[in-house]
Amino acid sequence: xxxxxxxxxxxxxxxxxxxxxxxxxxxxxxxxxxxxxxxxxxxxxxxxxxxxxxxxxxxxxxxxxxxxxxxxxxxxxxxxxxxxxxxxxxxxxxxxxxxxxxxxxxxxxxxxxxxxxxxxxxxxxxxxxxxxxxxxxxxxxxxxxxxxxxxxxxxxxxxxxxxxxxxxxxxxxxxxxxxxxxxxxxxxxxxxxxxxxxxxxxxxxxxxxxxxxxxxxxxxxxxxxxxxxxxxxxxxxxxxxxxxxxxxxxxxxxxxxxxxxxxxxxxxxxxxxxxxxxxxxxxxxxxxxxxxxxxxxxxxxxxxxxxxxxxxxxxxxxxxxxxxxxxxxxxxxxxxxxxxxxxxxxxxxxxxxxxxxxxxxxxxxxxxxxxxxxxxxxxxxxxxxxxxxxxxxxxxxxxxxxxxxxxxxxxxxxxxxxxxxxxxxxxxxxxxxxxxxxxxxxxxxxxxxxxxxxxxxxxxxxxxxxxxxxxxxxxxxxxxxxxxxxxxxxxxxxxxxxx
Amino acid sequence: xxxxxxxxxxxxxxxxxxxxxxxxxxxxxxxxxxxxxxxxxxxxxxxxxxxxxxxxxxxxxxxxxxxxxxxxxxxxxxxxxxxxxxxxxxxxxxxxxxxxxxxxxxxxxxxxxxxxxxxxxxxxxxxxxxxxxxxxxxxxxxxxxxxxxxxxxxxxxxxxxxxxxxxxxxxxxxxxxxxxxxxxxxxxxxxxxxxxxxxxxxxxxxxxxxxxxxxxxxxxxxxxxxxxxxxxxxxxxxxxxxxxxxxxxxxxxxxxxxxxxxxxxxxxxxxxxxxxxxxxxxxxxxxxxxxxxxxxxxxxxxxxxxxxxxxxxxxxxxxxxxxxxxxxxxxxxxxxxxx
Numbered sequence: 001x002x003x004x005x006x007x008x009x010x011x012x013x014x015x016x017x018x019x020x021x022x023x024x025x026x027x028x029x030x031x032x033x034x035x036x037x038x039x040x041x042x043x044x045x046x047x048x049x050x051x052x053x054x055x056x057x058x059x060x061x062x063x064x065x066x067x068x069x070x071x072x073x074x075x076x077x078x079x080x081x082x083x084x085x086x087x088x089x090x091x092x093x094x095x096x097x098x099x100x101x102x103x104x105x106x107x108x109x110x111x112x113x114x115x116x117x118x119x120x121x122x123x124x125x126x127x128x129x130x131x132x133x134x135x136x137x138x139x140x141x142x143x144x145x146x147x148x149x150x151x152x153x154x155x156x157x158x159x160x161x162x163x164x165x166x167x168x169x170x171x172x173x174x175x176x177x178x179x180x181x182x183x184x185x186x187x188x189x190x191x192x193x194x195x196x197x198x199x200x201x202x203x204x205x206x207x208x209x210x211x212x213x214x215x216x217x218x219x220x221x222x223x224x225x226x227x228x229x230x231x232x233x234x235x236x237x238x239x240x241x242x243x244x245x246x247x248x249x250x251x252x253x254x255x256x257x258x259x260x261x262x263x264x265x266x267x268x269x270x271x272x273x274x275x276x277x278x279x280x281x282x283x284x285x286x287x288x289x290x291x292x293x294x295x296x297x298x299x300x301x302x303x304x305x306x307x308x309x310x311x312x313x314x315x316x317x318x319x320x321x322x323x324x325x326x327x328x329x330x331x332x333x334x335x336x337x338x339x340x341x342x343x344x345x346x347x348x349x350x351x352x353x354x355x356x357x358x359x360x361x362x363x364x365x366x367x368x369x370x371x372x373x374x375x376x377x378x379x380x381x382x383x384x385x386x387x388x389x390x391x392x393x394x395x396x397x398x399x400x401x402x403x404x405x406x407x408x409x410x411x412x413x414x415x416x417x418x419x420x421x422x423x424x425x426x427x428x429x430x431x432x433x434x435x436x437x438x439x440x441x442x443x444x445x446x447x448x449x450x451x452x453x454x455x456x457x458x459x460x461x462x463x464x465x466x467x468x469x470x471x472x473x474x475x476x477x478x479x480x481x482x483x484x485x486x487x488x489x490x491x492x493x494x495x496x497x498x499x
Numbered sequence: 500x501x502x503x504x505x506x507x508x509x510x511x512x513x514x515x516x517x518x519x520x521x522x523x524x525x526x527x528x529x530x531x532x533x534x535x536x537x538x539x540x541x542x543x544x545x546x547x548x549x550x551x552x553x554x555x556x557x558x559x560x561x562x563x564x565x566x567x568x569x570x571x572x573x574x575x576x577x578x579x580x581x582x583x584x585x586x587x588x589x590x591x592x593x594x595x596x597x598x599x600x601x602x603x604x605x606x607x608x609x610x611x612x613x614x615x616x617x618x619x620x621x622x623x624x625x626x627x628x629x630x631x632x633x634x635x636x637x638x639x640x641x642x643x644x645x646x647x648x649x650x651x652x653x654x655x656x657x658x659x660x661x662x663x664x665x666x667x668x669x670x671x672x673x674x675x676x677x678x679x680x681x682x683x684x685x686x687x688x689x690x691x692x693x694x695x696x697x698x699x700x701x702x703x704x705x706x707x708x709x710x711x712x713x714x715x716x717x718x719x720x721x722x723x724x725x726x727x728x729x730x731x732x733x734x735x736x737x738x739x740x741x742x743x744x745x746x747x748x749x750x751x752x753x754x755x756x757x758x759x760x761x762x763x764x765x766x767x768x769x770x771x772x773x774x775x776x777x778x779x780x781x782x783x784x785x786x787x788x789x790x791x792x793x794x795x796x797x798x799x800x801x802x803x804x805x806x807x808x809x810x811x812x813x814x815x816x817x818x819x820x821x822x823x824x825x826x827x828x829x830x831x832x833x834x835x836x837x838x
Contacts, residue, residue, distance in 0.1 A: 076725055091723050093716035095783040096709075104713055104724040105706060113704040 004067040006031050006163045006194045007052060007083075012061035014047050021047040023218040024061070029163070029211075034185060034195040036205040036226070039215035040238055040430040045198055048215070049165055052196075054079035065163075077159075084156025085165040088172075092148050094141035099123035101140050102155050130154045131187065146177040150184065157193065164188075165196045168428065170204060172339075174291020175456050175492065182208045201457075202234060202431070214238055235431060251465050251481070252282035252446045258316070260450035261419050263302070266311030271297035272473035275311070279419070279450040284441065286461040287454040289470035290492050296338055296423055298470065299454035303335035303421045304328030305343075315419055329358055334417030334449075336408050336425045344408040347397035351389055352378035354396050355410040362415075381410035385440060402433030409437055413444060420444060420451045426460055438463050456492060458485055531777065532792040535828065539799045547806040555802070557685065561753070563798040564691035565590075567791065568746030569762075569769045570776075571698055572739035574790040577773060578702065579735045580715035580782025584646040585631060586743040586769065588653030590762035593623040593744030594751035595657045597673060598666035606662045613670030620673070620748045621741055627653065628740030632733040650766070658759050666757040677752020687749040694742070698787045711735065715782030771822040772797055796825060 007029040014022040022044045029035045039045050050056040051063060054073055063070040071078035092101050099120045100107070107114045108122065123136040132150040134143065143151065149169055156164055166185075170178045185195055185208055197209055205212055206226055214221040214237040221237050259278035267273045272294035279285050289295035300306045302313060307323025315331040328335075337343035345354045355378045356363060363377070364370035378392040385406040389399060396407055405426070412420060422441065426434040442463060445451050453460055461467060469477040469491040477491040543550035569586050576583045597619040603609030611619070627649070634645045679686045702708035713721035714728050722728050751757045770780075776793025778785025800821050804814060 080725075089719075091717070091720040093713050093720050093783065095716040096712055100709065104721070105710060105726045107706055107709060109706060113700070114706065114709065116704075 003030060005029060005064070006066060007196070008062075008064040008067075009048070009052065010062050010064075012048070012051055012058045012063065014051065014056065014058050020218050022051070022058070024220075025215065025218070026220045027052075027213055028223070029194060029196055031194050032189065032192060033211055034189055034197055034209045036209035036212040037196055037198045037215065038202070038205060038212060038234070038238060039221075040432060043215040043238075044218040045215055046167075047218075049085060049167060049196075049198070052165065053083050053085045081160040083163050083165065084153075084159065084161040085167060086149055086152045086156065086169060087167050090148055091152065092140045092143070094139065096140060097136065098127075098134055098138055098140055098143070098151055099136035101151065102126060102136070102158065126158050127151070127154055130157055131184070144177075145172045146181065149181065153184075153188070157188075162192060163194045163196070165198070167198050169197075170199060170201060172427075175489075176290055178204070202231060205234075206231070238431060252442075252448075253465050254281045254283075254448065257281050260316055261302070261452070262312075262314040264312045264314075266298070266301065266308050266313060268297060268301055268306060268308040270473070271306075272301075272470070275473075275475055277468055277475065279452060281418075281448045281450055282445050283466070284445050284451040284453065284464045286464035286467040287452060287470060288456060288461055288467050288488055288492055289454075290456055293470045293492070294473035295454045295456075295470040299421050299423050299452060300337075302328070302419075302452065303333055303337075305335075305337075329415065332415070332418035334412035334415055334420045336412045336420075336422040338423040338427075340405055340408050340427075345396045345404065345411075348395050350393045351382065351387065351396055351399075351407055352392035354407050355381045355392075355414055358411055359415045377414065378410075381414055384413075385410045386436065402429040405429050405433065405437065409440060413440070417449060420449055421454070422452065422460075423454045424457065424460065425453065425455070426457065434459065458488060461488065529777070529786050529788050530792075532775065532789070532796050535825075536792060536796055536799065539796065539803060543799065543803040543806065546803055550803065550806055555806075557688070559798055559802050560688045560691075561685045563794060564685075564687040565746045565750040565753075566765055566768060566772075566798075567691050567794050568694065568742050568749070569765060570772045570790050570794045571695060571787060572742035572746075573766075573769050574773050574776075574778050574785060574787055575698070575702070575711065575735050576739045577778050577780060577782060578715050578785055579711045579732055580718065581635065581642045581732060581736070582646060582780070583631060583736065583739055584643070584766055585627065585649035585653055586646075586739060587762040587764070587766040588650045588657070589624060589627045589740050589743040590747040590750070590765065591757070591760070592627070592653045592657045592747075593620045594669075594673065594747045595661060595666065595757045595759075595761070596620075596623050597748075598669055598751070598757050599660045601670050602666065602668050604668075605666075606660065606664060607666065614672060616670045616673045617748065620744050624741035624744030625737055627744075628737030629733075631740065632736040635736065636729050636732050654763065657761075661757070661759045663759050665759065667755070669751060669755060669757070673748060674752045674755055677749050677754070687753065690745070690749065695787055695791050702787055707731070712783055715779075715784070717783070768794075768797060768818075768822075771825070775822070775825045793825075797821065 005028045007027060009025065009027045012022050012025045025044060025048060027048065037045055037048070047056065051058050054070065057073050065082045093104070096104070102123045103119055108118045109115065120136055127134055127136060130153070132154050134147050134151060140148070153164060169181060173181060189195065197205070199205060209226050211223060212226050212229060212234065213223040214234065216238060257280055259280050261279040263278070264276050266275045275298060277285070287295045287299060297306055301308050304320060304323060304325040304327060312319065313322070315333060318331040320331040320333070321327040352375050356374050360369055363373045375392050382389065382392060387399070387403050387406045387410065389403065396404055399407065409425065420441065425441070426437055429437065438460065441451055441453070453464060455461055465481050467479040467483060467488060468475050469479065469488065471492065479487060479491070540551060549555050569590060572586055573583060597616040599607050600611045600619055601609065601613045601616045631646055631649060634640045635642045676686050676690065681689050702711060710721065710726045710731055713724065713726055714731060718728055747762060750761065772793035773785065773790045774780065775796065776785065776789035776791065778790055801814070801818065804817055809817065
């Protein structure tokens with residue numbers, strides 16, 4: 001077997017002003033491997049990726065690809081034929097067809113005119129070759145995140161690259177899609193494609209990767225075969241301290257008290273139907289379900305983002321108007337939406353404005369907002385959630401992913417809600433921020449807030465006193481605390497373990 | 500679990516015939532205004548039997564041909580994800596400068612021989628477009644505000660050099676395109692139709708044209724695909740200004756004069772025609788055929804109103820109302836949000 005490393009980066013240094021983004025970083029990826037690159041936010045992963053894809057010139061150090069020195073930065077074609085990267089942000093053009101996206105700027109032409117039929121044929125052949133089942137006629141905007149990734153991988157491979165960097169490919173996928181993605185990766189690996197896999201989810205690293213490299217504070221910390229590295233050691237390598245085991249949370253449910261949330265026979269076709277449940281003060285209830293199960297829509301309906309077709313929702317003794325966000329806020333609902341970039345915050349507004357956006361009525365008389373009052377409240381929330389920022393006036397877009405999510409959480413908590421509705425509250429944040437955010441949720445529950453967490457991530461759900469499993473829009477299973485992972489996964493997938 | 504984990508779990512293709520039908524539907528969207536055009540033709544004929552007579556049809560097409568070049572230019576600029584408000588001022592300034600430099604007497608300088616008139620018109624187009632591109636692409640200024648400023652500056656320049664008067668006595672070379680008949684049809688109609696046909700081919704069937712859609716749809720992705728985005732935006736902005744200059748030349752030739760207000764207010768109609776024709780203001784979407792049907796529809800309606808004897812004072816209000824109604828109609832027929 002060929003053992004010339006696909007990538008060999010040695011002593012790579014990259015500085016941005018005073019910040020050292022990479023400090024003598026090393027990385028060696030052998031052919032045929034699926035190599036994981038993990039590290040907390042700001043560990044230098046993104047910088048390394050842009051060095052390896054030829055978008056950034058390192059200040060020092062060498063990069064060799066397939067044993068040869070890396071091509072010049074301006075030689076895009078040479079880079080593209082060696083390394084491909086599927087970024088978190090889409091590089092697909094939504095208004096063009098899949099076929100055209102695949103052959104953008106290299107369309108087959110005759111006499112200067114694009115040969116559309118030939119183009120579509122080669123696109124279909126390309127997707128077929130890499131077993132991607134997508135209709136090439138479709139406009140790219142109709143593709144799901146998952147299909148888009150497959151198309152981007154196929155396009156990358158069509159340039160001749162057999163080394164693909166996947167930058168957090170699972171961040172926006174649900175469980176079933178992740179399984180399919182992994183199946184696809186395994187298949188491509190058999191065909192000789194090497195992967196560098198970047199992920200926040202250590203479980204995924206253990207599932208599909210052979211080797212793992214950990215970066216911390218711009219440095220390479222360790223590289224080891226995954227099979228020989230216990231999970232606790234991996235977390236310790238990432239955080240630089242001994243792994244914090246999630247303590248058992250003492251249940252804070254106030255049994256016998258009037259429930260904070262009462263949902264009765266709630267339906268919204270085609271997402272969910274006949275859903276009824278209660279949440280007591282201080283109780284954390286998990287809403288588990290795969291993507292498309294209707295859990296997200298159900299949670300959004302409780303926050304007033306969607307209008308249910310029938311059924312009732314009571315928050316305490318109030319009945320917020322269905323499909324009306326201000327009314328839900330007034331009833332005491334705090335909400336962390338699914339996609340922070342779309343619904344979570346206004347990127348160019350300051351942290352102070354973002355955290356207090358939903359409680360502006362308390363910040364001054366009438367229609368006015370007192371900036372002093374706003375900054376004080378924002379300051380309290382910033383310290384309460386330990387947002388790493390020089391001050392409340394910084395725009396949220398300048399924060400890292402984990403800190404952005406803290407701002408979103410701060411806004412949900414700013415109104416001292418009676419009910420917190422959280423949808424995948426730790427998506428795309430690093431391990432430490434994840435634990436911190438969930439700790440804050442537990443703290444709110446201890447103070448008597450009722451909490452609903454809609455997620456398919458077991459780490460989010462581990463906190464819950466009770467799990468409600470949603471399958472195809474119906475509550476199918478209720479699990480008390482102390483459930484096993486496999487029970488939940490089985491219930492979400494609609495599989496009966498005892499059968 | 501899917502049986503074959505390597506295949507994307509897309510909703511399975513329902514029938515093999517779905518794809519071609521979808522294509523047909525996508526093409527049909529281009530023809531969304533055609534039923535409207537036919538309906539207006541029938542209504543027009545009922546209102547006044549003159550409407551569909553050869554002379555009237557030629558009249559509609561000729562009065563439309565000049566502004567249609569602005570629509571052509573604006574559509575390309577919109578597809579690439581920019582905007583050019585200054586086109587309407589270039590439309591007046593380019594022939595104005597040519598007249599100013601080539602004819603003697605009055606406000607004019609008469610510095611250049613009369614054969615240079617048409618090259619000067621084109622040159623003004625190139626200069627204005629390059630200036631726009633310099634500010635927008637090179638210096639990264641907001642396209643909307645740059646071209647708004649340019650609109651005012653260029654209009655002011657024309658008023659300045661003409662002293663607010665109208666240039667008469669244009670050289671013959673400037674009159675030629677606006678007055679000549681080619682095979683019995685005015686040259687300006689030929690030019691308009693040929694430029695649109697060429698544009699449709701360019702945007703639909705060349706790498707250059709497709710890259711306009713790529714840049715307008717997702718500039719970063721276009722860059723990543725190796726498209727020289729800045730250079731293409733430069734080319735488009737310059738080409739658009741040149742087209743506007745040619746449009747102005749056609750109008751000046753037809754009227755044998757350049758008024759200080761030539762083109763004033765045209766830009767609203769131009770935008771309306773493009774949007775009605777399915778061009779997105781956010782870039783990356785729309786076709787020249789659609790834009791052409793948009794301007795054709797607007798001009799047919801205006802002609803019907805005139806033939807119906809609607810008082811001239813009311814035409815403005817009706818025009819605005821028609822644009823709004825047409826927008827609503829195209830929203831309904833295309834089923835897509837206009838952006």
